[in-house]
Amino acid sequence: QVQLQESGPGLVKPSQTLSLTCTVSGGSISSGGYYWSWIRQHPGKGLEWIGYIYYSGSTYYNPSLKSRVTISVDTSKNQFSLKLSSVTAADTAVYYCARGLLPQLWFDPWGQGTLVTVSS
Amino acid sequence: QSVLTQPPSASGTPGQRVTISCSGSSSNIGSNYVYWYQQLPGTAPKLLIYRNNQRPSGVPDRFSGSKSGTSASLAISGLRSEDEADYYCAAWDDSLSGGEVFGGGTKLTVL
Numbered sequence: 001q002v003q004l005q006e007s008g009p010g011l012v013k014p015s016q017t018l019s020l021t022c023t024v025s026g027g028s029i030s031s032g033g034y035y036w037s038w039i040r041q042h043p044g045k046g047l048e049w050i051g052y053i054y055y056s057g058s059t060y061y062n063p064s065l066k067s068r069v070t071i072s073v074d075t076s077k078n079q080f081s082l083k084l085s086s087v088t089a090a091d092t093a094v095y096y097c098a099r100g101l102l103p104q105l106w107f108d109p110w111g112q113g114t115l116v117t118v119s120s
Numbered sequence: 121q122s123v124l125t126q127p128p129s130a131s132g133t134p135g136q137r138v139t140i141s142c143s144g145s146s147s148n149i150g151s152n153y154v155y156w157y158q159q160l161p162g163t164a165p166k167l168l169i170y171r172n173n174q175r176p177s178g179v180p181d182r183f184s185g186s187k188s189g190t191s192a193s194l195a196i197s198g199l200r201s202e203d204e205a206d207y208y209c210a211a212w213d214d215s216l217s218g219g220e221v222f223g224g225g226t227k228l229t230v231l
Binding site for chain 2: 045046047048049051060061062063064096103104105106107108109110111112113
């Protein structure tokens with residue numbers, strides 16, 4: 001079955017760019033029909049959807065984060081990535097990647113998540 | 121605060137039936153499917169209910185979902201200790217500031 005695994009730095013300095021990669025195994029990103037997504041969870045808080053990318057490269061971002069977010073896909077490596085610019089302490093969170101399905105976007109399965117702390 | 125409103129906590133004793141509510145608006149729950157996720161302590165969320173009331177394979181039929189108007193509910197019958205977790209509702213929001221929105225989560229305690 002499909003599995004997802006996040007990777008990237010656990011510590012990012014304020015004002016810098018957070019970069020994470022999600023590696024998909026057990027299935028091909030290029031197979032279509034899925035919307036590869038990023039979701040985050042602030043410590044002790046609820047879930048916040050960041051955005052998704054389709055294998056063709058089309059994207060859709062959370063309007064509240066849109067100005068700082070870029071999601072890209074590398075089908076040759078079966079990976080997709082998240083970049084969040086100009087980070088502050090408010091971006092400290094556990095970041096999850098997930099496979100998104102329609103209608104109206106739902107997520108299954110999820111990666112295990114990775115904690116990113118923004119601090120100098 | 122979250123676009124979808126859930127009670128922060130719920131509790132029950134083993135064997136009881138518990139319901140968790142999720143309130144939204146016409147732009148999200150009122151016009152789109154509702155999804156539920158279970159997050160066991162220290163783990164990633166897992167899909168529990170999709171398209172309002174459908175269970176993925178492997179999810180016990182003790183879990184059920186329903187929707188009416190701009191609200192939805194998750195019911196857990198025959199409560200078990202392993203059901204102690206955080207539960208989140210989610211839906212697509214059609215408004216200009218929308219996208220996928222989640223509830224704030226409900227922490228279920230099995231007494």
